[in-house]
Amino acid sequence: MAGAGGTGGAVQAAPAVRIEGLWKRFGEQIAVSGIDLELPAGRFVGLVGPNGAGKTTTLSMVTGLLRPDQGRVEVAGHDVWRDPAAVKSRIGVLPEGMRFFERLSGRELLGYMGRLRGLPGDEVDKRATQLLDVLDLAGSQHKLVVDYSTGMRKKIGLAAALLHNPEVLFLDEPFEGVDPVSAQIIRGVLERYTASGATVVFSSHVMELVESLCDWVAVMAGGRIRAAGPLADVRGAAPSLQNAFLELVGAHGRDAGEALDWLGGAR
Numbered sequence: 001m002a003g004a005g006g007t008g009g010a011v012q013a014a015p016a017v018r019i020e021g022l023w024k025r026f027g028e029q030i031a032v033s034g035i036d037l038e039l040p041a042g043r044f045v046g047l048v049g050p051n052g053a054g055k056t057t058t059l060s061m062v063t064g065l066l067r068p069d070q071g072r073v074e075v076a077g078h079d080v081w082r083d084p085a086a087v088k089s090r091i092g093v094l095p096e097g098m099r100f101f102e103r104l105s106g107r108e109l110l111g112y113m114g115r116l117r118g119l120p121g122d123e124v125d126k127r128a129t130q131l132l133d134v135l136d137l138a139g140s141q142h143k144l145v146v147d148y149s150t151g152m153r154k155k156i157g158l159a160a161a162l163l164h165n166p167e168v169l170f171l172d173e174p175f176e177g178v179d180p181v182s183a184q185i186i187r188g189v190l191e192r193y194t195a196s197g198a199t200v201v202f203s204s205h206v207m208e209l210v211e212s213l214c215d216w217v218a219v220m221a222g223g224r225i226r227a228a229g230p231l232a233d234v235r236g237a238a239p240s241l242q243n244a245f246l247e248l249v250g251a252h253g254r255d256a257g258e259a260l261d262w263l264g265g266a267r
């Protein structure tokens, strides 16, 4: 296992994630409608879908943050709901709308997270220093997290998620609110991480980004999986993933038409 104290995410024969018959309903709203999905290990996986498709709900159930109404999820070969400790020691999570210990500095936050993960203090210090440096946060390491910008919060959240060297990293919209320089840095860190055999699963609306980063894609809409597989297969004959996506979610050719005929033009 490449968990606490490991030196590199190990390549696994089993899928990184296996989802069977997963359902989640909020009152009348079916957020996730009986999905089956296998995400291969050692890949850069993109979960894409329009607003309200069910991506966050799915990732929350897969990472043990939200209990499914029905269905099973295995991560790195362990059942998320029967064996949560085994799963949580093997995954890193950057959830949507991260809540941190806001009155800690960035460095203190990493120190605390590292100790929670059971890493020895000197190892936490070493890894925290390297992560802060690579993510260009060294100059802000003593600032309170509450005073961090959106992009800095994403980066410190990513550092906290990587600190224990997880086998599978789940990121909900990791590039949202992140400037191009920071995005490039995050990208470099993630590419290095997957090159070692670890798995990244991330959700995004930005097709160009998914197309340039991911080698495996799952498209979600209306709580269902519309397509899943290697990027080239999902894109098919379409000129870009964006075109394939619009086709798959049934949004091709949709525009405002006559509906906003009052908008713009001379008054």
Ligand SMILES: Nc1ncnc2c1ncn2[C@@H]1O[C@H](COP(=O)(O)OP(=O)(O)OP(=O)(O)O)[C@@H](O)[C@H]1O
Residues within 6 Å of the ligand: 026, 029, 030, 031, 049, 050, 051, 052, 053, 054, 055, 056, 057, 058
């Ligand atoms: N806690 C909740 N209570 C009620 N409805 C919810 C809740 N969480 C999600 N939903 C509903 O479930 C559906 C799926 O939401 P979800 O946040 O999973 O979508 P998403 O694909 O992540 O969307 P986005 O890209 O906009 O973040 C939506 O219709 C949403 O309104």
